[in-house]
Amino acid sequence: MRRMEFKMERSGLLEKGQKITVTEGLLPSNYYYIIDPSLAMSANIPFRSRLKSREGIVADIVENSRGFYVTAEFDEPDVDG
Helix, strand or coil: CEEEEEECCCCCCCCCCEEEEEEEECCCCCCEEEEECEEECCCCEHHHHHCCEEEEEEEEEECCCCCEEEEEECCCCCCCC
Protein backbone atom coordinates (compact mmCIF):
# COMPACT_ATOMS: atom_id res chain seq x y z
CA MET A 1 0.00 0.00 0.00
CA ARG A 2 1.45 3.37 -1.00
CA ARG A 3 0.74 6.41 1.16
CA MET A 4 0.99 9.98 -0.13
CA GLU A 5 0.47 13.32 1.60
CA PHE A 6 -1.53 16.21 0.14
CA LYS A 7 -1.94 19.81 1.39
CA MET A 8 -5.55 20.95 1.80
CA GLU A 9 -6.30 24.66 2.30
CA ARG A 10 -9.36 24.37 4.54
CA SER A 11 -11.20 21.78 6.60
CA GLY A 12 -14.32 19.88 5.63
CA LEU A 13 -13.41 19.23 1.98
CA LEU A 14 -12.62 15.54 2.51
CA GLU A 15 -13.45 12.87 5.08
CA LYS A 16 -11.49 9.92 6.38
CA GLY A 17 -12.40 6.77 4.42
CA GLN A 18 -13.59 8.75 1.38
CA LYS A 19 -12.73 7.40 -2.08
CA ILE A 20 -10.75 9.92 -4.15
CA THR A 21 -9.42 10.32 -7.67
CA VAL A 22 -6.26 12.22 -8.53
CA THR A 23 -5.09 14.09 -11.60
CA GLU A 24 -1.42 14.05 -12.55
CA GLY A 25 0.42 17.25 -13.46
CA LEU A 26 3.81 17.43 -15.15
CA LEU A 27 6.67 19.81 -14.36
CA PRO A 28 10.06 19.86 -16.13
CA SER A 29 11.61 17.42 -13.63
CA ASN A 30 8.72 16.20 -11.42
CA TYR A 31 5.11 15.15 -11.26
CA TYR A 32 2.50 16.52 -8.87
CA TYR A 33 -0.99 15.25 -8.03
CA ILE A 34 -4.28 17.00 -7.27
CA ILE A 35 -7.22 15.37 -5.50
CA ASP A 36 -10.20 16.06 -7.77
CA PRO A 37 -11.86 18.51 -8.01
CA SER A 38 -8.90 20.64 -6.85
CA LEU A 39 -9.34 19.80 -3.16
CA ALA A 40 -5.71 19.18 -2.19
CA MET A 41 -2.27 19.05 -3.83
CA SER A 42 0.79 16.85 -3.35
CA ALA A 43 4.39 17.93 -3.13
CA ASN A 44 6.53 17.50 -6.23
CA ILE A 45 7.25 13.81 -6.92
CA PRO A 46 10.40 12.69 -8.80
CA PHE A 47 9.91 10.87 -12.11
CA ARG A 48 11.18 7.60 -10.60
CA SER A 49 8.39 7.73 -7.96
CA ARG A 50 5.46 8.35 -10.32
CA LEU A 51 2.05 7.33 -8.98
CA LYS A 52 0.47 4.64 -11.16
CA SER A 53 -2.97 4.52 -9.51
CA ARG A 54 -5.52 7.26 -10.03
CA GLU A 55 -7.91 6.17 -7.26
CA GLY A 56 -7.29 5.97 -3.54
CA ILE A 57 -8.78 6.27 -0.08
CA VAL A 58 -8.33 9.07 2.47
CA ALA A 59 -6.49 7.43 5.36
CA ASP A 60 -6.05 10.42 7.65
CA ILE A 61 -6.52 14.19 7.91
CA VAL A 62 -4.32 16.20 10.26
CA GLU A 63 -4.38 19.89 11.14
CA ASN A 64 -1.22 21.60 12.32
CA SER A 65 0.12 25.17 12.40
CA ARG A 66 0.86 25.01 8.64
CA GLY A 67 -2.61 23.88 7.58
CA PHE A 68 -4.48 20.68 6.78
CA TYR A 69 -2.71 17.56 5.50
CA VAL A 70 -4.47 14.60 3.90
CA THR A 71 -2.81 11.18 3.79
CA ALA A 72 -4.20 8.99 1.03
CA GLU A 73 -3.54 5.29 0.37
CA PHE A 74 -3.22 3.84 -3.11
CA ASP A 75 -3.30 0.17 -4.08
CA GLU A 76 0.27 -0.15 -5.35
CA PRO A 77 3.66 -0.92 -3.82
CA ASP A 78 5.28 1.76 -1.70
CA VAL A 79 8.16 3.44 -3.57
CA ASP A 80 10.47 2.96 -0.56
CA GLY A 81 10.16 -0.79 -0.53
